[in-house]
Amino acid sequence: MMSRRFFSFSITNRRLLILLIGGWFLWSGAVAGLWLLSRQLSSPSYWWSAAFIFVQLYLAVQMLLPALLLEPEQRTRGFYLFWLVGLASLIRLAHQLPVGGFWEPLIDAFKTGLLLFSGTLVGIILARYVKRLWEVLPLALVMILADFSSWAVGPTADFARQIEAYYRAPEGPRPLIDMVLVKLTYPGASGLVPVFGISDWIIVVFFAAVARRYRINDNLIGPAGEPEQKNHGRYLPVSVVALFLAILLAHAGEIFIPALPLIVLIVVLYYLLWLLVQRLRGVRH
Helix, strand or coil: CHHHHHHCCCHHHHHHHHHHHHHHHHHHHHHHHHHHHHCCCCCCCHHHHHHHHHHHHHHHHHCCHHHHCCCCCCCCHHHHHHHHHHHHHHHHHHHCCCCCCCCHHHHHHHHHHHHHHHHHHHHHHHHCCCCCHHHHHHHHHHHHHHHHHHHHCCHHHHHHHHHHHHHHCCCCCCCHHHHHEEEECCCCCCCCEEEEEHHHHHHHHHHHHHHHHCCCCCECCCCCCCHHHCCCCCCCEHHHHHHHHHHHHHHHHCCCCCHHHHHHHHHHHHHHHHHHHHHHCCCCC
8 A cells, every 4th residue: 555655656647757767768878879979089179068068968858848747646745755765765876886997987877867867856846836936036046045155165165176186086986976966978088077966957957847837938949838749859948058058157167166046047037038028918927
C-alpha cells in the first residue's frame, strides 16, 4: 500500500516521465559526442566555446517539454520527501563512481543528465506553489539577495575557490560540491567542466513552468502556445537565454559570476514588459 502511494502515477504522467528519462539519456549521449568532436579542435576561439555551450543548453531545453506537460496530482509531503531523498541519494552514489581515463567524460555526461533530470522535476514542483503571478516579485528579490549574499560573504565564494583549485590541478577526490555542478563539453578541455550549479537550472525550469501556467509567451523562437504545440527544436525560453548570457559574461571576464541573480532579473523584466504589452493590447491575465 505504501509503495503504491509513492510509485503510483497517472497514465499520462507515466508516459511523460518515461519520455523525460529517455530524453535525458539521449542528451547525455549527445554531450559525450560533442566532447569527442571538441577534441578535433586544436585551438578553439571564444566563439567556438560559446557555440558549444549554446548547443548543449538548446538541446537540454528541448528535453524540458515533457516536464511542462506533467499533470498535477494530489500528493503528500511524504511523497515529495521520499523522491527528493531518493534522487539526492542517487546523485550522491553517482558521485562516488571512480573517475579518470577515457570514460570519465562519458560518466560525467550521464551524471549531469541525472542532475538536470532531478532539477527539472524540482523546478516544476516549485512552480506549482506560485498561486498568483505577482508572487514571483518578492520571491525574485529574496533569491537575488540570498545568492548575492552567499557569493559575497557566504559559502558560495569558498566553493568556487575549491572547484577552481581542483580543476586547475586535479589531485585527490573531487570536492563534495562538485556533485551538484552541471558539467558540459568545453572545447580545449580534457574532459567536461563545471559551468553552472543545479540551482541555476532549477530556476530556469521554474520560470518556464510559471510562464506556461500564466500563459506568458517566453518562447523567443517558433510559435507561442502550449508545450504540445511547440515542436522540438523550436523552443527557447527566455530563462535559458539568461543563463547562457550569464555563462558568457563569466567566461569573458574569466571570473566566477553567480548566474541566478542575472537569470531572475532578466526573466522578471521580460515578464513585466510582456504583461505591459498585453495590457496595452487590452488582453487580461
